[in-house]
Amino acid sequence: MRHAVVVGGGIGGLAAAVGLHRIGWRVSVLEQAPEFGAIGAGITLWPNAVRALDALGFGDGVRDLGSARLSARLCAADGRWLTTLDGARIERLLGGPVLPVHRAQLHRLLLDALPADALHAGLRVRGIGRDGSVPGLDLPPADLVVGADGINSRVRAQYWPRAPRPRYAGLTAWRAIADHRRGTDIVMTWGRGAEFGEIPLVDGRTYWFFAARAPAGERNPDEHAHLLRHLASWHPSITELIARTPREAVLRHDIHHLPGRPDSYVDGNVALLGDAAHAMTPSLGQGGCQALEDAAVLVAACAAHHDVPTALARYDAERRRRTRLVARASYLAGRFGPYLANPAAVAARDLGARLLPQRLAIRTFQHVSDWTPPRIAAE
Ligand SMILES: Cc1cc2nc3c(=O)[nH]c(=O)nc-3n(C[C@H](O)[C@H](O)[C@H](O)COP(=O)(O)OP(=O)(O)OC[C@H]3O[C@@H](n4cnc5c(N)ncnc54)[C@H](O)[C@@H]3O)c2cc1C
Known part of the structure; x- marks a missing residue:
């Protein structure tokens, strides 16, 4: 039985682990947090991500969550x-629904598909051998090491020392889930250099986020109160929703991204996946979707080729261009969308949004969501 050691139990790492487990691999997932779980309230899964989950065998499960x-x-x-x-x-037009789901529920769905002995929490990897060896853990030698340890990846730092470093995107984001729902539509509000998103979840709650330009590291003693003050001049349903959100549910994170990508996502039997390979700005809500695509392609390549370097060469060839294009599209969507700050540009943007026919507006997302996973079939 072949063995993969996956560093990082986020969406990408878990999806890859589950897929490899389903094609008969032994998997070991190493996660630094004391427990496997998700931070970050909700996540929107585009049709491309739902297709990736279909390929991995979770399409129906995730449709029930969204x-x-x-x-x-x-x-x-x-x-x-x-x-x-x-x-x-x-x-x-996009060939499937856009599904907002609760992150914790998506995590649970993936975790439940893995055997308990595959999961190693509370283990912060500082360095890892090509055979998957890490100090303090006794595992059989690995055929494959997957670096799915997010934007500040240790695996990337170790095997790709010259890869671009994460950079602050100039944006900070607040996120929460409110036990309350105002309507049944996704509502996005664009201001000057800021946006508020309100996304109904299937269980009657609402996932919301506010992203805005801000200096890196800025924090307020009470982020909940800060948002109520800061958004007081925006339409009142926003502050009503925040007011109905528990104070402690509000998370704040600065947004970083990788300004470029490593020359290759693979090095021998080590592969980077998800944010570790291509952390992008979240304007298109595609970072997690791309991690799921990575997982589906990696699993299909490992199913099709017994030889790991051959499988990884295919993974690299299929993923680098695609993720570069999506990262670029996401950056541009933010820059010329909600994060425009000049008043004249904002007025022109809003007029353009009013005049653009619905069909054309949806079509701007087609190049991102038009993606079909490879079939996962044994060699
Ligand atoms: C405000 C905001 C909104 C977003 N909205 C969306 C959205 O709607 N749709 C979407 O698709 N994407 C969205 N994203 C992006 C998405 O959250 C990420 O792209 C996605 O979580 C990446 O998954 P990952 O598994 O690659 O990395 P992560 O989720 O970062 O997981 C990495 C895991 O590795 C662990 N780890 C890190 N270092 C180590 C170590 N040394 N040893 C062991 N474990 C380690 C971490 O604890 C973590 O569990 C959003 C991002 C932000 C900031």
């Missing part, structure tokens, strides 16, 4: 509607 066929509305900070994208039309 509210399908949501329409999306975009409005300005003062509450003026700019445009509405109809849910049925989104589904038809």
Whole structure:
């Protein structure tokens, strides 16, 4: 039985581990947190990610977690509607629904598919051998090492010392889940250099986030109170939603990204996956989706080729260009969308959003969501 050691039990690492387990590999997932779990409230899965999950055998499970066929509305900070994208039309043009899910539930779905002895929590990897050896853990030698340890990847630092370093994107984000729902549509509000997103979850709660330009590391003693003050001039449903969110549920993280990607995502039998390989700005909500695509492609390559370097060469060839394009699209979507700050540019942006036909607006997302996973079939 072949053995993979996966560093990092985030969405990407778990999806890769589950897929490899399903094709008959032994897997060991090493996670630094004391318990496997998810930070970050909700996550939106685009049709490309749902297809990746289908390939990995989780499509139906994840569809049960998400509210399908949501329409999306975009409005300005003062509450003026700019445009509405109809849910049925989104589904038809993108070839599937956009599914917002609770991160913890997605994690649970993946975790439940792994044997308990595959999971090693509370283990912070500082360095790892090509055979998967880490001090203090006695495991059989690994055929494959997967670095799925996020944007500050230790595996990347060890095997790709010259790879680009994470950079602050100039943005900070607050996220939470409110036990309350105002409507059934996704509502995005664009201001000057900031956006607020309100995303209904299937269980009647709402995942919301606010992202804005801010100096790195800035923090307030009470982020909940800060947001209520900061957003007081935005349309009142936003502050109503925040007011109905428990104070301790509000998370704040600065957003970093990798300004470039390593020349290769593989080095011998070591592969980078997810944010470790290509952390991107979250404007398109694709970072996790790309990690799931990575996992599906890695598993398909390992199923098709017994020889690990051959499988990894295929993985690298399929993933580098695609993730570069999506990262670029995400960066541009933010830069020329919500994070425009110049008042004249903001007025032009809002007018453009009002005038752009719905079909064309949805089509701008097609190049991102048009992706089909390879079939996972043994050699
Ligand atoms: C505000 C915001 C909103 C977002 N919204 C979306 C969205 O709607 N849709 C979407 O697809 N993406 C979204 N993303 C991006 C998404 O969250 C990430 O791309 C995704 O979580 C990456 O998954 P990953 O498994 O590669 O890395 P991570 O989720 O970062 O997981 C890495 C794991 O490795 C562990 N780890 C790290 N170092 C070590 C170590 N040395 N030893 C052992 N374990 C280690 C960490 O504890 C963690 O569990 C958003 C991001 C932000 C910031």
